[in-house]
Amino acid sequence: MSTRLIRKEVDEALLAFVDRQRPGLLAISDELGPMLSALDALLAGGKRLRPAFCYWGWRGAGEGESPGIVNAAASLELLQASALIHDDVMDSSDTRRGQPSAHRRFEAMHQEQGWPGAAVPFGAGAAILLGDLCLAWSGEMYESSALDPDRLRRGRAFYDLMRTEVMAGQYLDMLEGTRDTGTVETALRVVEYKSAKYTIERPLHMGAALAGASDEVIEALSAYGRPLGIAFQLRDDVLGVFGDPAETGKPAGDDLREGKRTVLMALTLERADPAAAAVVRRRLGDPALDAAGVAGLRAIIEETGGLAACEAMIDRYAAEAAAALDAAPLTGEARQALGELTIAATARRV
Amino acid sequence: MSTRLIRKEVDEALLAFVDRQRPGLLAISDELGPMLSALDALLAGGKRLRPAFCYWGWRGAGEGESPGIVNAAASLELLQASALIHDDVMDSSDTRRGQPSAHRRFEAMHQEQGWPGAAVPFGAGAAILLGDLCLAWSGEMYESSALDPDRLRRGRAFYDLMRTEVMAGQYLDMLEGTRDTGTVETALRVVEYKSAKYTIERPLHMGAALAGASDEVIEALSAYGRPLGIAFQLRDDVLGVFGDPAETGKPAGDDLREGKRTVLMALTLERADPAAAAVVRRRLGDPALDAAGVAGLRAIIEETGGLAACEAMIDRYAAEAAAALDAAPLTGEARQALGELTIAATARRV
Numbered sequence: 001m002s003t004r005l006i007r008k009e010v011d012e013a014l015l016a017f018v019d020r021q022r023p024g025l026l027a028i029s030d031e032l033g034p035m036l037s038a039l040d041a042l043l044a045g046g047k048r049l050r051p052a053f054c055y056w057g058w059r060g061a062g063e064g065e066s067p068g069i070v071n072a073a074a075s076l077e078l079l080q081a082s083a084l085i086h087d088d089v090m091d092s093s094d095t096r097r098g099q100p101s102a103h104r105r106f107e108a109m110h111q112e113q114g115w116p117g118a119a120v121p122f123g124a125g126a127a128i129l130l131g132d133l134c135l136a137w138s139g140e141m142y143e144s145s146a147l148d149p150d151r152l153r154r155g156r157a158f159y160d161l162m163r164t165e166v167m168a169g170q171y172l173d174m175l176e177g178t179r180d181t182g183t184v185e186t187a188l189r190v191v192e193y194k195s196a197k198y199t200i201e202r203p204l205h206m207g208a209a210l211a212g213a214s215d216e217v218i219e220a221l222s223a224y225g226r227p228l229g230i231a232f233q234l235r236d237d238v239l240g241v242f243g244d245p246a247e248t249g250k251p252a253g254d255d256l257r258e259g260k261r262t263v264l265m266a267l268t269l270e271r272a273d274p275a276a277a278a279v280v281r282r283r284l285g286d287p288a289l290d291a292a293g294v295a296g297l298r299a300i301i302e303e304t305g306g307l308a309a310c311e312a313m314i315d316r317y318a319a320e321a322a323a324a325l326d327a328a329p330l331t332g333e334a335r336q337a338l339g340e341l342t343i344a345a346t347a348r349r350v
Numbered sequence: 351m352s353t354r355l356i357r358k359e360v361d362e363a364l365l366a367f368v369d370r371q372r373p374g375l376l377a378i379s380d381e382l383g384p385m386l387s388a389l390d391a392l393l394a395g396g397k398r399l400r401p402a403f404c405y406w407g408w409r410g411a412g413e414g415e416s417p418g419i420v421n422a423a424a425s426l427e428l429l430q431a432s433a434l435i436h437d438d439v440m441d442s443s444d445t446r447r448g449q450p451s452a453h454r455r456f457e458a459m460h461q462e463q464g465w466p467g468a469a470v471p472f473g474a475g476a477a478i479l480l481g482d483l484c485l486a487w488s489g490e491m492y493e494s495s496a497l498d499p500d501r502l503r504r505g506r507a508f509y510d511l512m513r514t515e516v517m518a519g520q521y522l523d524m525l526e527g528t529r530d531t532g533t534v535e536t537a538l539r540v541v542e543y544k545s546a547k548y549t550i551e552r553p554l555h556m557g558a559a560l561a562g563a564s565d566e567v568i569e570a571l572s573a574y575g576r577p578l579g580i581a582f583q584l585r586d587d588v589l590g591v592f593g594d595p596a597e598t599g600k601p602a603g604d605d606l607r608e609g610k611r612t613v614l615m616a617l618t619l620e621r622a623d624p625a626a627a628a629v630v631r632r633r634l635g636d637p638a639l640d641a642a643g644v645a646g647l648r649a650i651i652e653e654t655g656g657l658a659a660c661e662a663m664i665d666r667y668a669a670e671a672a673a674a675l676d677a678a679p680l681t682g683e684a685r686q687a688l689g690e691l692t693i694a695a696t697a698r699r700v
Contacts, residue, residue, distance in 0.1 A: 149499035
């Protein structure tokens with residue numbers, strides 16, 4: 001899978017971009033060093049999924065390897081960094097990719113320095129600004145990716161959509177959190193915009209559009225990317241409850257403590273008897289949920305059949321994606337790479 | 351002044367852009383309506399200073415009127431909207447442009463709907479996302495402004511710098527707030543990046559670069575824009591303490607309650623005797639500061655000579671800007687418009 005993720009190339013492009021920014025930022029003030037350190041730490045992790053799908057959208061539409069597409073694809077990792085940093089502020093998450101979240105890093109710096117004033121709002125404020133910087137730098141990296149202006153214009157249509165859709169999806173996700181009565185349907189709508197389009201369909205579209213792909217290719221990539229994106233997010237939801245912290249980079253059960261209204265939880269609530277549903281409603285989102293509480297919720301998710309239903313949905317969407325990929329008018333090499341990415345993004349790991 | 355601000359043209363361009371986004375956002379979900387309402391409310395106010403300086407940078411470099419430059423210039427107002435929304439979250443500000451700040455709007459919506467969960471983090475989260483959307487849309491509006499790719503590339507160098515500099519400046523501003531020992535020098539550094547370059551010098555550069563201006567013109571615009579930007583921010587600092595709420599859109603003394611470490615306050619502390627300095631240190635940043643407390647701080651700022659010193663600085667920087675403008679190789683029409691903007695941006699209004 002590692003070659004499919006073109007991780008090395010993307011990492012080099014990201015490092016080169018950040019290194020070009022570094023002297024300018026430090027010339028403003030060397031006190032900006034912690035902004036760069038926090039970004040370096042975040043970028044050290046991550047699977048580079050979005051750049052990989054963007055790259056294979058480009059290759060699938062018949063273009064060859066080029067530094068330009070790697071740069072354009074890697075710009076999506078800065079967009080993702082921005083989304084993660086802001087998401088962690090919004091959720092008050094302590095960890096990300098196995099390390100302290102950005103706002104906690106700045107908060108800790110404030111405390112260590114013994115500065116007057118409150119450390120928590122300082123941490124949040126600095127992380128909001130770092131997320132803004134990543135969002136701006138994503139745009140800058142995309143535009144400076146050394147592809148010709150006509151290509152960039154075509155790709156930008158999807159890059160722009162992607163940014164709007166992920167922010168809209170995050171807002172809908174917050175609204176979902178205000179409902180006691182989330183359903184599988186409303187949870188799936190959040191998945192579609194916050195995750196599925198953002199992680200897979202739009203990066204594929206962006207890469208293909210940069211390559212000048214026909215509408216037929218764009219549609220085929222939707223037929224493949226949309227179900228795969230849903231399957232990917234459902235797998236992520238399962239990992240958020242049952243996954244190995246070493247893999248997720250988050251403490252076990254963190255999604256339960258954060259109270260995420262996932263499809264998995266909606267499937268569970270649909271199937272739960274009133275007593276079990278009451279336990280779920282009471283404990284989901286309890287920041288003090290301990291190991292026993294996590295184990296109790298896990299048991300309900302399994303015993304109601306919520307987990308099995310979610311796994312069945314993942315299988316169904318992954319199969320739909322695989323069939324669409326078989327039928328897609330893409331180069332053979334891209335079809336093979338995307339087939340491997342399909343498995344990697346949805347396979348059972350619990 | 352109104353014609354100099356090309357406010358009508360900028361407003362039309364902004365409205366047209368947001369109206370193009372509206373159906374797409376509502377097609378994702380009609381529950382995204384409040385995001386658009388909050389943006390509409392914010393964009394109803396504002397002086398459009400950055401677009402005006404961008405426009406006159408373009409005209410000063412010899413280009414004529416065109417819808418393309420108005421669109422590119424107006425994109426800076428969405429960047430500013432993003433900065434204001436996030437700044438208000440970071441400062442927990444209640445009002446902006448005479449209306450509730452974005453996070454307070456979302457917080458009030460949460461309360462009115464009687465949703466479960468906490469209204470405050472919901473408001474902050476929604477405002478973080480709205481600010482992100484504005485930042486992304488600023489980039490989208492700039493790139494879709496119908497200027498040719500070569501022009502856009504030249505202007506982008508300054509647009510990119512502007513985004514990085516304002517975020518860096520905001521971070522330094524936060525750091526400044528952690529110091530008991532802010533000096534005129536450190537406060538001026540924040541002013542330079544957070545305000546002066548961002549509000550005046552870089553918009554001028556961007557407009558001129560879009561017009562293909564020579565390095566000589568760019569340098570002349572720095573010689574004019576940098577001191578004017580400092581004078582503008584110092585005027586804003588004075589208005590933040592002594593200004594009419596109807597003009598500032600903020601309650602009287604709000605900058606004092608927020609504890610802003612401005613040049614005005616640094617000048618005051620330099621001149622204050624130990625007793626007065628202790629009062630300033632104790633009350634500056636007290637969110638419960640009442641009218642009597644505001645009056646007491648105002649008296650200290652005046653009696654120490656801090657206010658007079660700040661006014662003298664404003665006069666000095668404004669005169670430096672005016673002299674640089676006289677010597678700048680710009681079109682006569684632009685020189686006249688910028689001369690009027692200089693006065694409007696720095697004149698005493700207290």
